Structures are given as C-alpha cells and as structure tokens.
Amino acid sequence: MSAQDHYRIDLARFLDIHYDQISLYWKGRVGLFAVLKAMGVGPGDEVILPAFTCVVVPNAILYTGATPVYADINPSSLCCDVQSIEKAITPKTKVLLIQNMLGLSYKVHELVALAKAHGIYTIEDCTHGFGGKYQGQFNGLISDAAFFSSQWNKPFSTGIGGMLVVNNPALKEPLQKINATLLPPGFKDRTVLSALIWARTYLLKGYTYWTLLRCYRWLSKKGWVIGSSSTEELSGTTMPEGYFKNMSQVQCRIGKIALKSLTDAMIIRKTNALKVHEWLVKHDKTCVPESHIEDHAFLKYPLLVQDRGAFLEKAEKARLPLGDWFVSPLHPVKSSLIPWGLNIDEYPHACYISEHIVNLPLEGDLSRLINFLELYQNEIL
Ligand SMILES: Cc1ncc(COP(=O)(O)O)c(C=O)c1O
Missing domain, CATH: 3.90.1150.10 (Aspartate Aminotransferase, domain 1)
Incomplete structure (x- = not known):
C-alpha cells in the first residue's frame, strides 16, 4: 500500500467514512478544482460563493471557465445567510459553495436543502474546519462534497496540503478520471517543502513568529519558497503551470502523525x-x-x-x-x-x-x- 493509501485510511477512520470517499491533493484549492470538474462545471455555469474568502477559491472556479457569483456575508456569523444565497441563484447556477469560516459552520442544512430544491450541487469549503462538528456531525459530510486544507495554521498541518471528501456517489467515477490526470510533485517541490516543515517544527516559537512570518512571505513573494499562493494566483485568473498536483509522500507521512494529536x-x-x-x-x-x-x-x-x-x-x-x-x-x-x-x-x-x-x-x-x-x-x- 502507498503512503497515500495509509493516510486516506487514517483520515477516513477519523471521519468515520469509507476511504474511497477521500482524495488527496498538493493543496486544498486543487481539490476544489477537481470536484468542480467532476460536477461538469464549465463555461456558461455559475458558482455561488461568499464575498469573504480566499482569492484561490474564485480562481479555481474561473479555471474551469465558469463564473463566480458572490453573496454578501452575515457580519455576525461571517458566513452567508439563506436569503443572500437565494438572491444569487439564477437558472445558470450549478454549484453552491458553503463556507466554514475559521472553523464555524453556519446554516449548512438549510443551504443544502435550498440547493437541492433548485437542483444545485453543494460543496463545503471546510479548509478551516477539519475535525470540527456541526450539529453532531463532522464538518464536510452534509454536502455533495467538501474540501479541506492542511496548510500551515490549519486544524493540522502537512506544510501545505489538501483533501476532498465526496459524499455524493455519482461523483466518484468522474472524479477518478480527473484525479488520474494529477501531476506528481517534482523534486524541488518536495525538497523545499521538507525544508519548510523542518524550519517550522524547530524554529517557530511565539517570539520568532513575526520575524519568520515576514521572512516566509518575502521569500514566497520572490518565488524562492513554496508560498501559500503564487504571484500568478494573486495577480490574475489564469491557471498557473503545474497547479493540478497530487499530494506527495512527505505530506502523507506528516499528516498521519499530525492527525494523531x-x-x-x-x-x-x-x-x-x-x-x-x-x-x-x-x-x-x-x-x-x-x-x-x-x-x-x-x-x-x-x-x-x-x-x-x-x-x-x-x-x-x-x-x-x-x-x-x-x-x-x-x-x-x-x-x-x-x-x-x-x-x-x-x-x-x-x-x-x-x-x-x-x-x-x-x-x-x-x-x-x-x-x-x-x-x-x-x-x-
Ligand atoms: C477560506 C479558504 N478557502 C480555501 C483556501 C485554500 O486552501 P489551500 O491553501 O489548502 O489551497 C483557504 C486557504 O487558506 C481559505 O482560507
């Protein structure tokens, strides 16, 4: 069995789901792109998302050729109300993205019901919420699919990294076809990521946080280390080369250990x-x-x-x-x-x-x- 299989089994055990519901990616956003493709999202389709998110989310939508349609958030929950989503629905809406902000889910059942009534797919952005629960159920198990991040500062870290949980069985086959086209992470990616994980483990302390954060942001802006996002992702809407990448063995091994605590x-x-x-x-x-x-x-x-x-x-x-x-x-x-x-x-x-x-x-x-x-x-x- 590969490192990926071992890691998927542990993740599935944690969430109490079947391991073939889980796919792994270089970053969470890649999982979002994969599932949008599996849903058949493309030019002419609209995807509704909150107007308070990370730019890589609309990027993944734009890379499919679809149009992001934003809904304002409720300032107290930091997520979208049913009313603001209802206003954004049109005959072109194909997917509703439901965000779990800082680990806090909001109105998920109501939003899923609304989407179902309109024949719209739902994807939960659970990048902040792996392992958390909503109304007694693990985050990410209510919608058609959910993507998670294990990037720095997330519930647990694999340096950078992401996964997708698919709850709608009809998506399994198209997703497998899309996943078969994932690129393997290159030698440079793996080496730089291992060095960053080492630096984070041994150098990051409360008193070094701000200095290291500045240093990391500067180096990643220059493109010298793997940043959370590349300059291309922050300045435009064209998919960067090598974007659709698989999770590496290093990430799987670190994830397995991090999951335990x-x-x-x-x-x-x-x-x-x-x-x-x-x-x-x-x-x-x-x-x-x-x-x-x-x-x-x-x-x-x-x-x-x-x-x-x-x-x-x-x-x-x-x-x-x-x-x-x-x-x-x-x-x-x-x-x-x-x-x-x-x-x-x-x-x-x-x-x-x-x-x-x-x-x-x-x-x-x-x-x-x-x-x-x-x-x-x-x-x-
Ligand atoms: C709300 C939200 N969605 C998606 C992402 C993308 O996650 P990843 O960096 O694993 O691609 C992030 C990243 O922090 C995020 O904050």
Missing part, C-alpha cells in the same frame, strides 16, 4: 475559545453567536478592532501571534477585485469585516493574550 489540540482550542468568548461577553464586545459555541472546533477566534494595522503592530511588539485573515473580500488581494468579478460596493458587510477583523490564536496558554485584550480593550469593537 488533532483531537487533543481541538479540545485545547475549544477551551481557549470559551475563555476568549467569556471575556468578550463580559466586556460587551462583538463575539461569535452563542449558537456557534456548542458544537464547533474553533480554528481561531475572530475579533473586530477599530484599526487593524495599529492593533497588529501592538500584538507584534507584545510577541503575540495574531492573524490577519481576511484583509480583503478576496484575501489577500488589496487591489481591484474586478478581475475576479467582484465589485466591492455590492458587498458592504464583507468590506466592513475585512477592514476590522483580526484572529486570535487558540493554542497553548492564553493568559498573555487575555492581558493584551485587557490592555487594549478600548480598541476592540
């Missing part, structure tokens, strides 16, 4: 999320809706602040690893979003949130973070 890590994140939540409620600040608290595994806790730049600078000085997801309706693109068909004037909630959001880390001891929130509470909305 996921349940414990999720318990810590959940406990910490509750601590942050209590602090926000006590100080009368914006917080995640109570209905989200019960079942979910938090990846990060979203926080709204008056001036994001200034707040993150203070966090850097305090050596706290706060995150900046998402700095734009199509993160991380701050220039015009027109090439991706998004006119920001039409999505006021997504624009407001992307100006004010930061995310809080939920690993380890939170006492320094809570002290920091106390100190700068006037800047929190």
